[in-house]
Amino acid sequence: MFNIDLRSRVLKIKLVAFDVDGVMTDGSMIYDENGIQYKTFNAKDGQGIAMLVKSGLKTAIITAKESGAVKHRFEDLGMTKLYQGVKNKIAVMKEIAKEYGLDMSEAAYMGDDLPDISVLREVGLACCPSDAVSEVKSICHFISGKRGGRGAVRELTDLIYKTQNKN
Numbered sequence: 106m107f108n109i110d111l112r113s114r115v116l117k118i119k120l121v122a123f124d125v126d127g128v129m130t131d132g133s134m135i136y137d138e139n140g141i142q143y144k145t146f147n148a149k150d151g152q153g154i155a156m157l158v159k160s161g162l163k164t165a166i167i168t169a170k171e172s173g174a175v176k177h178r179f180e181d182l183g184m185t186k187l188y189q190g191v192k193n194k195i196a197v198m199k200e201i202a203k204e205y206g207l208d209m210s211e212a213a214y215m216g217d218d219l220p221d222i223s224v225l226r227e228v229g230l231a232c233c234p235s236d237a238v239s240e241v242k243s244i245c246h247f248i249s250g251k252r253g254g255r256g257a258v259r260e261l262t263d264l265i266y267k268t269q270n271k272n
Contacts, residue, residue, distance in 0.1 A: 114230045114246055115268040120205060120212040121157055122165035122186075122198060122224070123258065125175055127217035128234060129166070131254030144174040147254055153262030154182045160271040165201055167194050169220055195223035215261055217241060217253050232261050 126132050129150060135143040158164055165186035166179055172189065179187040188197045194216075202212055210229035214221070217237040225231035225244050232247040234257035242248055247264065249257035265271075 111246055112268060114210075115213075115265055117211050117229055118162070118213045118265055118269070119207055120163040120165065120202060121262070121265065122167050122201065122212065122214045123154075124194075124214075124216040124218075124221050125166060125168040125172070126170065127237070127253040128215050129175075129178070129254065129258060131252065132217070133254075142172065142174075144172060144178075145254065146178050147256060147258070149256060150254070150258035150262075151178070151182055153259040153266070154184065156266055156271070157262050158183045158185070160266065160269075162265070163201070163205055163207075165198075167191055167197050167214075167224070169194075193223075194220060195227060198224045198228070213261070213265065215258065233257075 123129055129146055130144050154164060164184040167188045168175060169191055175189060186201055191197050202209055209227050212228045213230035213232060214224045214228045215232040216225055217234055219240060221241060231245045233241045233245045234249050234253035236252040249260040251257040251260050
């Protein structure tokens, strides 16, 4: 199944946060002729997040970009916190944990690129998709077998949901 250290980390989790581009999406940048950007989200990833929300875990999106599509996805899934246009992701993550009276060891984060490293180094469960950059993979406790936007989020949510017996 998985190692004891990973299991003990997963059992502590009360907050799960995600980057967007390359994690909740495949990282593609699609623009129309008017410069409007479109994002594609995975329905199974969304179902996984919805299951965590329903089970009572806090959920968050922390992303460097601003997007109406991300706001709509956040609302559709009933997530807890949305932070867009973030330059200092670790400060935001610590703020969310403090607001809920949580230690960083009780937080999980899934990121895929260099701006996510500050958060990944501090959370109790550092996670990434299979196509994350090598610098991110080298510090993660959980590396999904799936790519960003292609089931990585669902693999993580299932791991948490099943390990914590949320069913």
